[in-house]
Amino acid sequence: MKVEEILAKLESAGVTLERMLDAAMELYIGENPDGVRESLRETMLRYLEDVNVQSLLMAALLLEESFEVEGDPVNLVADELIGIDIAEYVGGKMALFNFFYYDTRKPGILAELPPFLDDAIGGFIAGCMTRLLSGDWYEKRPALHDAGAR
Numbered sequence: 001m002k003v004e005e006i007l008a009k010l011e012s013a014g015v016t017l018e019r020m021l022d023a024a025m026e027l028y029i030g031e032n033p034d035g036v037r038e039s040l041r042e043t044m045l046r047y048l049e050d051v052n053v054q055s056l057l058m059a060a061l062l063l064e065e066s067f068e069v070e071g072d073p074v075n076l077v078a079d080e081l082i083g084i085d086i087a088e089y090v091g092g093k094m095a096l097f098n099f100f101y102y103d104t105r106k107p108g109i110l111a112e113l114p115p116f117l118d119d120a121i122g123g124f125i126a127g128c129m130t131r132l133l134s135g136d137w138y139e140k141r142p143a144l145h146d147a148g149a150r
Contacts, residue, residue, distance in 0.1 A: 010061070010121075020121060026108050047090050053124065056123075059082060089127065091128065091134070092131075098129055
């Protein structure tokens with residue numbers, strides 16, 4: 001599946017790349033938010049090409065379409081499992097902490113989405129933010145943390 005196709009499917013559910021970026025940046029604390037946002041866009045687009053990420057996002061979309069559940073009942077954990085899997089696949093174990101941060105705070109679009117999609121998109125955001133800002137990779141991109149670039 002091409003990136004444009006998965007983005008179109010997400011957009012049919014009200015999820016756009018810009019709204020995902022907005023939600024991600026709502027909880028970002030750090031320098032050069034414009035540079036981070038642009039690098040995050042690149043990271044998201046790269047991972048939206050991944051068949052595993054596409055599969056998990058499609059699973060969330062299909063569950064929203066064909067599985068009836070009112071609200072977000074406490075005994076429903078399959079939605080969290082999808083979000084956890086996406087976060088961990090993209091960002092590794094450290095992304096799990098970000099996933100729970102985004103899941104509890106529900107910035108931007110995450111507050112508006114139904115149970116499976118909010119966790120899938122939250123996991124995707126958390127994984128991408130973790131991948132972008134973790135360790136050596138971040139340190140090798142001075143444009144992201146250049147204090148003069150604010």
